[in-house]
Amino acid sequence: MSEENNSYVSNQWEPSSASTPTTTSTATSDTRRRNHERGDGVDGQRSTRGHSLSRKGLHIDSSALMCQNGCGFYGNREWSGFCSLCYKQIRHKETSVMSPINRWISPEMLSLRSSSSASSLSRSSTASSANSSPANTNTGSAHSTPALFTKFEEKKRQQSDKKSKTLKSIFKRAATFRESKNSSASNSDKSVSTPTSALQSLTDRQLFSFDTLSLGEEVVAKFLREAAILDIKRQINKIVDKMNKSANKASIEEMSEQIHDFYQMMSTRFTNNPFYREASSEQIEQLVDFTERYLMQQLYQMLFTRIQHEEEDRDLALQKRIRSLNWVMAQHLDVDINLRHPEIKDLVDKAITEVIEMDSKQVPLEKLECIVNCSKTIFKLLQVNSQEPVSADQFLPALVLIVIKANPPLLQSNIKLITRFSTPSRLMSGEAGYYFTNLCCATAFIENITGDSLNMTEQDFQSYITGEAQPPGAYQQSTFLCEAFRIMSSNMAMLSDLNDRQTKFETQMSELTDSIHTFRDDMLKRTHSALKPLPPTVYSVPPDVDIKYIPTAFRERILNQRTQTEGILIDLGNDANTAEDNSDVAVDGNHIDGNTGTDAQVVEGEDTLSPEQHLPPPLAPEILQKP
């Protein structure tokens, strides 16, 4: 089996190998192997065969003869690498089912897209998966190249790469390239070609970019059976024919109407037609996307040339206008974008790239994607400085600024293409529609910009726009400066900023030192005064306080005091009541309250305290009062 799988690519890519398979040079086999590997890298994941390592010694050229279908018979170049039997089958399928345009979007291609997006090299994968699918698209039996085998191939290729990068090999590769191109192109013209060659011609003409078809593989596997696919193809084919016929007569508006009718028709078809019964709503959405992508790829050339022609004046006018506005800065639009901030600068550049990229896309859907990306980047850059969600009040001016800085090519034409030929519902609601509307708004704003709308006098505005004068600070921000200058000026600004901060820091430092000094002096003074011995403090204890509530330390002291200085303290006794009764007991003479009794007084000096008495247990005030 693996021989066959190896072989089909080589047949496709090396027309001479069928006749002289054994004499193929190492260089061509190298090319072939690479092709093979890229193509099968993805398909091979599904394989279950693990014995391929044992095939290390296999010479790839010998398998070049086998039928691509893997039926075991020998293939032939004339039959696109199939054996006669398989080729007949495939041709029958094609001619009965596909018209020349339909052929471009065979189911093979759908599966191919997903694989090619992974391998990112469409040419070689074109060959491989297109060849693998005729056998059976649904069962996936054709996807059988082992994963292990591709790894081994990678190794081998690397080895042989070293050896065979000669001038000869380069020439040879180029020659085969062109040859296959020619053959495929002529084949497709006669409409008897295999899907491979049809695809080949497509990629050559760059009509089809595979990465852009975002119809997931699972969709293909699950429900997009041939019937459904064929139906879409047939419908699209019809409208393409119709459009092409009427292309010279109809105006863009009429064509847009036709396309919109077609979208309408397709969406009702997706909901009503039995082909699509199994499709979920998401799948139908994908189908709508797919239809748009495919249809617009077919018609892009014709439509966009027309639109470009019609809009040429407006495109040029806008471009000129934007160019004359290159001095506009963030502060003119009252939006907070500091281009000196490295992160913001990067994001601004990214947004600019994304909005410019829009012109390179063909399908309105993809153009819209670019706009969405650009808008998201703008939101990100507006968020760098603020934590709050960004509102439209900030977003629109930022978008205006980005558009002015970017000056996207053919903006008016692109907007017109999107408005006329996108799925209407997408533009009416939906995120993309919102951002697109904002872009339209920004464009309209730029077209009608006046001094008033930029917070300046009309006179200033005119002088700026004619280039007579520059607004203050324009030099640092202008995009026309080369990167080095811009970095330099931003660095200069940063340095002066740092300088300012440094001086500020220094003055603050000296202030702090001063305040530290004064504080220290002050503190020293205070400590000196605090260290002076305190005069004995006199505490008075009301006589009616129960002795129990007085902490023992004080209790002792009271007694001490009594023994030391006569007549100072009351004889409290054991009972508070008795103490109250004995109100005649004398005090030291300072405090005599005749009515309520005498206060007990404690003379307390630092020197009188023993160390453990230094910090008496806290006295709750209520304890000291009469219960």
Add this chain to the structure above:
Amino acid sequence: MSSNATQLSQQQFKIVLLGEGCVGKTSLMLRYCQNKFTENHESTLQASFLTKKFIINNTRVQLSIWDTAGQERFHALGPIYYRDSNGALLVYDITDPDSLSKVKSWVKELRKIRGNNVVLAVVGNKTDLLSPQQQSNGADNQIIDEAQKYSQSVNAYHYCTSAKSNRGIDDLFLDLTKKMLAQNQLIQEQTQVKSRSSASAPNQRGLTIAADPPTDEEEGADTRRNKCC
């Protein structure tokens, strides 16, 4: 899920938020969309385009709420925004009479361009700034009074909300959705009548100008519907 989808009809509405800067458009929208769907929202990165899905009267409704830039300099861009909109929230600050006069100019434009196809809701925001008595009395405020009278005169609905204290916002959007549903039905019926009457042009596209909706009847219908939600 697919069986569910077939049972429920699906409606998409586009609502534009118009109003002078600083009247609280963005906070209104954020409050409505994120109060309940904090987890569902992919990002709080932006508050200019938000969607909200819910089911009402057996209809799956998706609201796309479009915030607009309120600065004076962008005023002229309004028509680009409210193209194809089903509803418009005209927000004013109940403490700022100027913002109400702005609302009036927007209403005129909207009616000129979208005719009666758009449901207008005049919203007085920042009721939290009213004194407590005024809040309890409802429309004691002069500006609110004026706005209410004005709304009636232009066939718009009037609401009072506070994004700060989350008052009246859910009701506002729910009510608006119901009215848009009713409006849509009205338009559909009319187009059907039209297409039936003019058999020569069955594929009539473009705008059909609906007559003034019977306001009283609609209001009655709304009070009935209010219960189910």
